[in-house]
Amino acid sequence: MVLLPTGRLLLREFILDDAPALNAIEVHPDVARWVWLPGPSLEDTRRTIEFLIASAAETPRTIYTLAIVTKADDRLIGRCGFDITGPESTEGVVGYAMHRDYWGQGYMTEAVRALVGFGFGKLNLHRVWAEADPRNIGSWRVLGKVGMRREGHLIENAFENGDWCDSYIYAILDREWEGASRHPHPDTIAQ
Numbered sequence: 261m262v263l264l265p266t267g268r269l270l271l272r273e274f275i276l277d278d279a280p281a282l283n284a285i286e287v288h289p290d291v292a293r294w295v296w297l298p299g300p301s302l303e304d305t306r307r308t309i310e311f312l313i314a315s316a317a318e319t320p321r322t323i324y325t326l327a328i329v330t331k332a333d334d335r336l337i338g339r340c341g342f343d344i345t346g347p348e349s350t351e352g353v354v355g356y357a358m359h360r361d362y363w364g365q366g367y368m369t370e371a372v373r374a375l376v377g378f379g380f381g382k383l384n385l386h387r388v389w390a391e392a393d394p395r396n397i398g399s400w401r402v403l404g405k406v407g408m409r410r411e412g413h414l415i416e417n418a419f420e421n422g423d424w425c426d427s428y429i430y431a432i433l434d435r436e437w438e439g440a441s442r443h444p445h446p447d448t449i450a451q
């Protein structure tokens with residue numbers, strides 16, 4: 261059971277009652293566009309949460325997708341997490357989405373900083389990485405702001421909605437994390 265408090269947020273495990281609030285996040289076209297899926301039905305979202313609850317109970321656990329809740333009013337405003345992959349299960353791939361009404365207030369940066377700290381501090385990950393479409397500026401800025409380095413720009417590596425898309429690859433290693441997490445990566449300041 262994972263519970264990660266930050267200044268304004270609590271990252272916690274999903275429960276079935278979260279389905280309507282999570283669905284409201286995922287169906288917004290500005291969110292669906294970047295997760296490259298059509299908005300799910302409420303039933304789809306319920307099934308997703310059932311899957312997340314089941315995978316949270318697995319040993320070893322490889323899927324950590326957490327609900328992002330405001331401390332002030334206990335509102336579910338987003339999700340973030342990682343899948344554990346790689347040699348010796350020491351690599352975490354980060355993914356996230358924030359309710360459209362809460363964009364641009366630093367919430368996802370706060371959540372991802374806590375998540376990555378948990379991955380290195382408690383799960384003993386060696387490397388955390390993420391992929392973001394260069395046109396999805398808010399997404400790669402989050403990764404840079406938590407101190408991850410842009411280590412790749414893949415050209416037309418994905419075919420989404422009838423279009424070839426590029427990907428930025430951002431990553432950070434465990435030994436880089438302590439200092440990096442407090443400073444935006446220079447890639448992000450420069451752009």
Ligand SMILES: CC(C)(COP(=O)(O)OP(=O)(O)OC[C@H]1O[C@@H](n2cnc3c(N)ncnc32)[C@H](O)[C@@H]1OP(=O)(O)O)[C@@H](O)C(=O)NCCC(=O)NCCS
Pocket residue numbers: 290291292294295355356357358359362363364365366367368369370391392393396397398399401402
């Ligand atoms: C990506 C996402 C999670 C960011 O959440 P958020 O809470 O708005 O993120 P933050 O506020 O912590 O940081 C976003 C940063 O990007 C900046 N930003 C966003 N859009 C921007 C744009 N078009 N141009 C320049 N900067 C932009 C914000 O100003 C902020 O930077 P700042 O704090 O330096 O001002 C949210 O936009 C989202 O849910 N998007 C849809 C789903 C998605 O893209 N998931 C990731 C798939 S890879």
